[in-house]
Amino acid sequence: MLFGTDKRVIVSQCEGCGHVTAIGDDKFCDAYPNPAAKWMAGSCNLGTHVQRKLGGETKKVNPLKASKKAMKGKA
Ligand code: SF4
Structure with missing residues (x-):
């Protein structure tokens, strides 16, 4: 859990996007909690x-x- 939401790590299609935020070793999207669903x-x-x-x-x-x-x- 991240900041009280169920954020998921980004998918490969998200690489290069300005909304990607790195937290530790993982990368998250600051615009959408579930990037995989967005790209589906x-x-x-x-x-x-x-x-x-x-x-x-x-x-x-x-x-x-x-x-x-x-x-x-x-x-
Ligand atoms: S899901 Fe987030 S990080 Fe991925 S392309 Fe869309 S806005 Fe960018």
Whole structure:
């Protein structure tokens, strides 16, 4: 038990995160008590080292506006 809570040690995916706190030989997460559960359903949303992909390269084009631009020669 750590500070009155049931904190568990971090998992390998947590290495490099800013929320990792080392206490003695063990490392804990200061944002979430059970890191293994956080990583069970995908990557942790609180991880500072997790790279997130935003949106995509696909851009929606309104066909009406595209046709007007094409007529003006702006392509
Ligand atoms: S915030 Fe997420 S990734 Fe970072 S140590 Fe805690 S559980 Fe691991």
